[in-house]
Amino acid sequence: MLFGREPKMPKPGEALPGRDAAMPVPVAHFVNGAPLQGDFPGLERAVFAMGCFWGAERRFWQTEGVRSTAVGYINGSTPNPTYAEVCSGNTGHTEAVLVFFDPSRTSYAEMLGLFWAEHDPTQGMQQGNDVGTQYRSGIYCESDSQLELARDSKTAFQAVLGESGLGSVTTEVLLAPEFYYAEDYHQQYLAKNPQGYCGIGGTGVRLPGNWAESKLS
16 A cells, blocks of 8 residues: 555545635646636536546547546545645545537437546555555536436446456445636646546446446436
């Protein structure tokens, strides 16, 4: 484990105090020029944590129907945390990717299929060689309908994992708490730094091919 210690979530009252000011956010997506913030009429919002947010974001911006992506921190106690604070394990956040997609071209069910296929949700607070509370797996839902689909997908994926002799899903699934944008240099990091390292990788298991078709949102 990192520094010889098993990662643990901070207890109430132990989280860092944070700050009032939010991180400055670039106006436009480095890859496709889409806005990173603001209103997105006609688009649906989704938030996922899959380990290193650099690689997770790239998986989504390369996906048909996705209009914009950004990376940040979610489900912690520290307001407006920095990357260093999140990596200390003393904020409770996990690294996450914010996705805006066009439901006329894809669906939330398709986003869930990508989420489960592109990382290992059985590792707890770890993805590959990346260890820490900030690397835990999570789905943070924007509505009750998303929450129902996400829970359904978790059950379906666990069944497929069991058939393959793999472990238990550790992914947290809940209505989305506040998402804090990460620092400018993290946004679309692997487009700016093509040789950058990111330790996410799938299990080789996917949801059944007809799952998304039957769960179109």
